[in-house]
Amino acid sequence: MVQALYLHVPFCPSVCPYCDFHKMLRHEGLVARYLDRLEEEIHENAALYPGPLRTVYLGGGTPSHLRDEELTRLLGAIDAAWVRHGREETTLEADPLTFDEDRLTLFAKLGVDRLSLGLQSAQDGTLRYLGRLHDGAQGMDAVRMALRSPMRVNVDVMTSMEGQDLEQDLRTVAESGARHVSVYGLTIEANTPFGRRGYRVDEDLDAAAFELTSTVLARYGLDRYEVSNFAAPGEESRHNQAYWRGDHYLGLGPSASAYLPAHGPFGARIKQRPLKGWLAGAAPEVDVLDVDSYILERLLTGLRTREGVDIAALSARTGTTLESSAGRWLDDTTRHGLLSLAADKLTATATGLQRLDAVMRAFVGSRRLVGTTVS
Numbered sequence: 001m002v003q004a005l006y007l008h009v010p011f012c013p014s015v016c017p018y019c020d021f022h023k024m025l026r027h028e029g030l031v032a033r034y035l036d037r038l039e040e041e042i043h044e045n046a047a048l049y050p051g052p053l054r055t056v057y058l059g060g061g062t063p064s065h066l067r068d069e070e071l072t073r074l075l076g077a078i079d080a081a082w083v084r085h086g087r088e089e090t091t092l093e094a095d096p097l098t099f100d101e102d103r104l105t106l107f108a109k110l111g112v113d114r115l116s117l118g119l120q121s122a123q124d125g126t127l128r129y130l131g132r133l134h135d136g137a138q139g140m141d142a143v144r145m146a147l148r149s150p151m152r153v154n155v156d157v158m159t160s161m162e163g164q165d166l167e168q169d170l171r172t173v174a175e176s177g178a179r180h181v182s183v184y185g186l187t188i189e190a191n192t193p194f195g196r197r198g199y200r201v202d203e204d205l206d207a208a209a210f211e212l213t214s215t216v217l218a219r220y221g222l223d224r225y226e227v228s229n230f231a232a233p234g235e236e237s238r239h240n241q242a243y244w245r246g247d248h249y250l251g252l253g254p255s256a257s258a259y260l261p262a263h264g265p266f267g268a269r270i271k272q273r274p275l276k277g278w279l280a281g282a283a284p285e286v287d288v289l290d291v292d293s294y295i296l297e298r299l300l301t302g303l304r305t306r307e308g309v310d311i312a313a314l315s316a317r318t319g320t321t322l323e324s325s326a327g328r329w330l331d332d333t334t335r336h337g338l339l340s341l342a343a344d345k346l347t348a349t350a351t352g353l354q355r356l357d358a359v360m361r362a363f364v365g366s367r368r369l370v371g372t373t374v375s
């Protein structure tokens, strides 16, 4: 059953020079056409996958940049297609400058019960470097305002920037009372203004940020439950757990990704086209998973989490054991303290989590499954 929906809203108040997501500035005609097409897509998919949905996630882009009447229409279309009653979580990504108390009241009325705020930093210099429109005081005012609402709140913090006092940022956010923090290192993609200017991320800063983040946030009762996510007990994102556990989910809107029970026993990844093609109804890209790519994906996502991967369940699902297909890798990584295997749960240790890319490269290099291709 498909019980999670991701919906992509590509419009932003401004375009940040490091951003690699599918996003653009809004104009009225375009938003109206986007909403028309999205409503069609919602109804088509509700007929195929009637739910009920456990979680809905409006990401972007900046979904809170939609006007009141646009958000009302969008969330109304979701509720008309999938009954809202019984839904466990509806998250809206929001920029600090796009809401006030009245808008928060509207969000809650529309069924949003979790806000994910793109703060990135509470320091003016770091925010200027990132090209964000808000300053530190405005960002933290928005965080506190959101925390006074009945909604659960996540705060995004970015790391690995020269001149940033990361400990100060983390403490400021944790002391505000936030019970969920997502922490991402700045990455520089070649197709962004930062990439074209030749910016680089300092790898030492990045490595230091990984440890500092867990140390500081743990003091406030916020534990790393996924490589980039920290929460107080019970405050974890329910929607993202669908990705990490390998559950199926819908992805609607331009450039959205989905994982659906289609095209074979291991399902298929579906990637919608960017806005122009999506509006024109172009067919999405379809990547059918075979047993090898399924195992690889379960390890890639599951090992990012504290929960890890249930390798007995993985064997039952795939008809092959990790011991037989990648026994050497399993031995090496556990012997070197990168992974830990207990009671059929394979998890990354703190060191392994920090070196997960290398651990997974070693997996791809070592396994003996036939026909594997990894790009």
Ligand code: SF4
Pocket: 011, 012, 013, 014, 015, 016, 019, 020, 021, 023, 060, 061, 062, 095, 118
């Ligand atoms: S607000 Fe977010 S999605 Fe929009 S341009 Fe900035 S980083 Fe990208």
